[in-house]
Amino acid sequence: MKFAVVVFPGSNCDHDAHYAAQHVLGQQAEYIWHKETSLKGADVVILPGGFAHGDYLRTGAIARFSPIMAQVQKFAASGGPVLGICNGFQVLLEAGLLPGAMLRNRSLKYQCEHVLIKVEQTDTPFTAACITGQVLRIPIAHGEGNYYAEPDVVARLERNRQVVFRYTNAGGVATDDANPNGSVANIAGLCSEQRNVVGLMPHPERACEMALGSADGLILFESVVKAVSEGAFSNPAKAVAVAR
Amino acid sequence: MNISGDVLERHGLTPEEYQRIVDALKREPTLTELGIFSVMWSEHCSYKSSRVHLKTLPTTGPRVLQGPGENAGAVDIGDGLAAVFKIESHNHPSFIEPYQGAATGVGGIIRDIFTMGARPIALLNSLRFGPLDDPLVRRTFAGVVAGIAGYGNSIGIPTVGGEIAFDETYSGNPLVNVFCLGIAEHGEIIKGVASGAGNPVYYVGAKTGRDGIHGATMASAEFDDKSAEKRPAVQVGDPFMEKLLLEACLEVMKSDALVGIQDMGAAGLTCSTCEMGSRGAAGVDIDVSLVPQRETGMTPYEIMLSESQERMLMVVKRGREAEVERIFEKWDLHAVRVGEVTTDGKLRVRNRGDVVAEIPNRSLTDDAPLYRRPMAEPAYIKEAQQLSFDSLGKPPAAGDAFWRLLASPTVASKRWAYRQYDHMVRTNTLVLPGLGAGVVRVKGTSRALAMSVDCNGRFVYLDPYRGAQLAVAEAARNVACAGALPIGATNCLNFGNPEKPEIMWQFGRAVEGMGAACRALDIPITGGNVSLYNETDGRAVLPTPVLGVVGVIDDARTVVRRGFTSQGDFVVLLGETYDELGGSEYLKVVHGVIRGVPPELDVNREAALHRVLVEGASVGVIRSAHDCAEGGFAITLAECCIGTGFGVQVDVPAVASVGTKTFSDMTTLFSESASRVVVSVAPAAEVRLLELAARHSVPIRRIGVVRGTRIQLTIDGRSVIDESLADVEQTWNTAIERYFEPARAIA
Numbered sequence: 009m010k011f012a013v014v015v016f017p018g019s020n021c022d023h024d025a026h027y028a029a030q031h032v033l034g035q036q037a038e039y040i041w042h043k044e045t046s047l048k049g050a051d052v053v054i055l056p057g058g059f060a061h062g063d064y065l066r067t068g069a070i071a072r073f074s075p076i077m078a079q080v081q082k083f084a085a086s087g088g089p090v091l092g093i094c095n096g097f098q099v100l101l102e103a104g105l106l107p108g109a110m111l112r113n114r115s116l117k118y119q120c121e122h123v124l125i126k127v128e129q130t131d132t133p134f135t136a137a138c139i140t141g142q143v144l145r146i147p148i149a150h151g152e153g154n155y156y157a158e159p160d161v162v163a164r165l166e167r168n169r170q171v172v173f174r175y176t177n178a179g180g181v182a183t184d185d186a187n188p189n190g191s192v193a194n195i196a197g198l199c200s201e202q203r204n205v206v207g208l209m210p211h212p213e214r215a216c217e218m219a220l221g222s223a224d225g226l227i228l229f230e231s232v233v234k235a236v237s238e239g240a241f242s243n244p245a246k247a248v249a250v251a252r
Numbered sequence: 253m254n255i256s257g258d259v260l261e262r263h264g265l266t267p268e269e270y271q272r273i274v275d276a277l278k279r280e281p282t283l284t285e286l287g288i289f290s291v292m293w294s295e296h297c298s299y300k301s302s303r304v305h306l307k308t309l310p311t312t313g314p315r316v317l318q319g320p321g322e323n324a325g326a327v328d329i330g331d332g333l334a335a336v337f338k339i340e341s342h343n344h345p346s347f348i349e350p351y352q353g354a355a356t357g358v359g360g361i362i363r364d365i366f367t368m369g370a371r372p373i374a375l376l377n378s379l380r381f382g383p384l385d386d387p388l389v390r391r392t393f394a395g396v397v398a399g400i401a402g403y404g405n406s407i408g409i410p411t412v413g414g415e416i417a418f419d420e421t422y423s424g425n426p427l428v429n430v431f432c433l434g435i436a437e438h439g440e441i442i443k444g445v446a447s448g449a450g451n452p453v454y455y456v457g458a459k460t461g462r463d464g465i466h467g468a469t470m471a472s473a474e475f476d477d478k479s480a481e482k483r484p485a486v487q488v489g490d491p492f493m494e495k496l497l498l499e500a501c502l503e504v505m506k507s508d509a510l511v512g513i514q515d516m517g518a519a520g521l522t523c524s525t526c527e528m529g530s531r532g533a534a535g536v537d538i539d540v541s542l543v544p545q546r547e548t549g550m551t552p553y554e555i556m557l558s559e560s561q562e563r564m565l566m567v568v569k570r571g572r573e574a575e576v577e578r579i580f581e582k583w584d585l586h587a588v589r590v591g592e593v594t595t596d597g598k599l600r601v602r603n604r605g606d607v608v609a610e611i612p613n614r615s616l617t618d619d620a621p622l623y624r625r626p627m628a629e630p631a632y633i634k635e636a637q638q639l640s641f642d643s644l645g646k647p648p649a650a651g652d653a654f655w656r657l658l659a660s661p662t663v664a665s666k667r668w669a670y671r672q673y674d675h676m677v678r679t680n681t682l683v684l685p686g687l688g689a690g691v692v693r694v695k696g697t698s699r700a701l702a703m704s705v706d707c708n709g710r711f712v713y714l715d716p717y718r719g720a721q722l723a724v725a726e727a728a729r730n731v732a733c734a735g736a737l738p739i740g741a742t743n744c745l746n747f748g749n750p751e752k753p754e755i756m757w758q759f760g761r762a763v764e765g766m767g768a769a770c771r772a773l774d775i776p777i778t779g780g781n782v783s784l785y786n787e788t789d790g791r792a793v794l795p796t797p798v799l800g801v802v803g804v805i806d807d808a809r810t811v812v813r814r815g816f817t818s819q820g821d822f823v824v825l826l827g828e829t830y831d832e833l834g835g836s837e838y839l840k841v842v843h844g845v846i847r848g849v850p851p852e853l854d855v856n857r858e859a860a861l862h863r864v865l866v867e868g869a870s871v872g873v874i875r876s877a878h879d880c881a882e883g884g885f886a887i888t889l890a891e892c893c894i895g896t897g898f899g900v901q902v903d904v905p906a907v908a909s910v911g912t913k914t915f916s917d918m919t920t921l922f923s924e925s926a927s928r929v930v931v932s933v934a935p936a937a938e939v940r941l942l943e944l945a946a947r948h949s950v951p952i953r954r955i956g957v958v959r960g961t962r963i964q965l966t967i968d969g970r971s972v973i974d975e976s977l978a979d980v981e982q983t984w985n986t987a988i989e990r991y992f993e994p995a996r997a998i999a
Contacts, residue, residue, distance in 0.1 A: 017492075017583060018496075020406075020677055059491075059492060062490070118673075120671060147676055220681065
């Protein structure tokens with residue numbers, strides 16, 4: 009199966025996502041320049057980390073206007089699996105594919121360190137191989153990862169089981185100490201109502217090999233391979249190609 | 253002469269240098285020409301005081317692909333690949349405006365690396381500040397760290413290591429040295445050369461503004477109370493622009509349409525045009541009215557001297573222009589043709605066609621003034637080398653001294669800083685920062701590279717020759733501890749005002765020591781940077797010749813880390829502890845003095861030690877390795893436990909102190925003797941390690957075992973330190989944070 013890694017001019021984790029998909033997982037992966045207008049038949053779309061357009065304005069605020077984003081919207085609307093990592097998550101928020109916004113970390117500083125997150129939902133394409141309650145050790149690297157949404161939005165997210173990842177301690181408890189950035193309700197990652205679009209601040213692509221300190225992030229990529237190969241999530245681009 | 257003495261002084265030029273300009277031009281210079289000469293002949297660009305000394309350094313070797321003189325050096329790392337690396341200072345701008353000063357320092361060194369055709373994959377930094385109880389120092393420290401983070405993180409190059417030390421002399425003159433390493437294929441290395449008459453000269457990147465005019469001249473003068481007024485000479489960085497430039501330039505370089513390229517760093521357009529022309533024995537003819545400008549009404553003088561960031565100058569093969577322009581368009585950058593290469597060897601600057609400057613390139617570069625400045629041994633040396641233990645009073649209990657050293661910001665964890673750096677992007681980082689040398693793997697090969705930047709300014713202050721030798725030894729030792737063979741180095745020489753014979757003596761002796769140690773350890777220096785005039789109100793910083801060493805590990809899986817890995821492993825000391833408290837962290841922290849003679853260095857023994865470490869790692873005998881540096885053996889032992897969950901039980905023999913018996917324990921625990929490493933080894937592998945050490949004649953002694961959760965140290969069976977690991981970690985981890993977030997750290 010094929011991963012598309014969207015490259016904005018300021019993406020800097022594009023190589024890492026590509027490497028995880030192609031070299032660690034042994035799948036096909038292709039870079040898609042943000043000015044392109046086709047996802048080239050990809051089965052999975054990754055919006056990688058970085059600073060899409062420098063992010064001097066709000067993070068991801070300009071990226072949503074890139075030509076490729078119309079295709080990403082279409083792909084998502086038709087049920088294709090989309091993963092936004094860090095800046096990619098921020099872009100998903102700006103593009104309206106996921107609700108809420110990011111504030112600066114409560115430390116007011118950029119933070120790069122390993123954190124623990126608990127997998128709360130396993131019916132998304134990126135957690136299908138996980139066990140509910142599984143705690144993963146994955147690094148964060150961001151200055152604006154303090155997730156915020158209005159209380160009624162957070163309540164809706166909880167009701168719809170859209171909170172996929174939460175910052176917790178090793179015992180899986182969402183304490184304030186375990187919250188690295190001040191995110192509301194310790195939210196580390198979300199999915200869409202249709203559950204096929206997932207965004208998270210931690211970097212699973214940086215935790216795919218033990219040599220790098222953790223291989224806990226690999227399960228997100230393994231999940232989507234499993235989900236797509238089992239036909240759990242549609243492959244809209246290819247379906248369209250066949251229809252033509 | 254038609255230029256007044258006042259104008260000359262503002263340009264930092266002497267009357268003799270002015271006469272030299274007139275001789276070179278065979279006429280009086282215009283103001284634009286004077287400006288061009290002043291920046292190119294500044295200390296920062298011309299190395300006029302240091303060049304005679306730098307020439308003595310070893311710069312060649314079988315692995316050296318590019319020595320000094322280019323934008324960066326390059327060494328062969330196998331697999332047809334080269335490591336391209338360099339270190340550079342941004343001390344003066346970082347004092348005036350910490351965030352932007354440090355950020356643009358990072359931007360500058362990254363450009364130096366990708367200019368060579370290499371993709372940058374790692375950053376390190378070597379920083380010096382005054383004591384953290386001074387609020388102004390805290391502001392500078394916080395600003396510098398945030399600036400390094402802001403630039404490096406955005407562009408996506410991991411900051412994988414470095415060092416930070418604190419001393420009063422840096423209060424008004426912090427040191428910000430930034431190191432960058434990139435990877436290129438041998439055949440892809442590109443040089444900063446202009447050649448081929450008629451080839452077009454292109455300007456790419458950010459527009460030119462009035463920022464940074466005379467930055468190089470500023471970096472060539474001492475600070476005083478008027479320094480804050482120099483803020484407009486500090487540039488403002490735009491890492492996003494640099495990211496675009498990096499990607500676009502690397503793409504253009506793949507096309508072979510390029511003749512040469514150079515970034516516009518210090519002295520901006522002036523430096524890039526005349527240096528590229530000089531290297532290619534060619535001339536460069538440009539029209540400044542074509543240069544993209546962000547302000548209106550800029551004069552040729554201002555355009556030539558601006559140090560606006562994120563700009564590059566390229567010479568493109570004639571006929572390939574459209575191809576190159578297309579690549580820059582893709583990245584939303586504009587490549588603008590501003591001139592062409594000529595055959596007359598001159599830098600010719602026009603403004604709307606009218607010639608405003610015409611100078612032989614060589615007179616600005618190779619023929620710049622060269623000074624053999626007078627040197628005199630400073631009066632303080634003989635006095636400071638005297639260490640009278642009687643005058644120090646009674647030493648504290650060993651435990652007390654241990655706690656005070658753990659909490660010393662120079663010794664303690666630098667997590668507060670490196671947590672702000674993205675140290676994992678590009679997924680190559682095998683050893684996280686704060687744990688010795690930075691280690692990154694080289695994707696597509698089996699190899700990894702280890703790198704370390706080091707210098708103990710106190711040792712250099714007390715004995716510049718030996719201190720510089722020790723800096724080389726320490727940096728190389730750190731790399732060897734990771735299991736890497738040291739293969740190349742870059743240096744950043746931070747000193748005071750070279751016009752003072754005492755400073756020049758420090759400089760000369762340090763360069764001699766550095767050269768001697770590099771020759772003995774077979775580590776060529778492939779380039780670097782000199783930063784002089786590091787003085788505020790006439791007081792110089794500790795002489796700080798920082799050395800950055802790069803080493804290669806053939807099999808990345810054999811990388812060795814510093815922490816203990818297994819309960820029950822034997823703890824072994826390679827090397828020997830001598831009565832060498834001179835210049836130690838202990839004397840500074842506990843007794844408040846920088847005195848005595850620095851530890852001796854036997855370069856042959858040091859080289860043998862590196863062989864044991866590299867071979868021991870490659871065959872898997874060594875499980876962990878950590879060298880003894882600031883704080884001596886006791887602190888090293890604690891650092892081997894921190895973060896691992898393992899405690900240690902160790903017994904060492906007493907080291908006699910010549911001073912007085914009462915200092916024997918302090919000497920045993922905190923002496924900073926060189927060439928020592930604490931390693932751990934599985935009991936079953938101990939014999940092999942003993943044999944290995946014996947074969948290389950390196951002293952070796954089993955001193956204890958990895959056990960429990962306490963740090964327990966005895967001297968000849970007598971308990972001197974017995975502390976819980978958790979308490980040690982708490983103190984060491986939070987010592988720096990406490991200065992910034994007192995409430996949180998206590999909780």
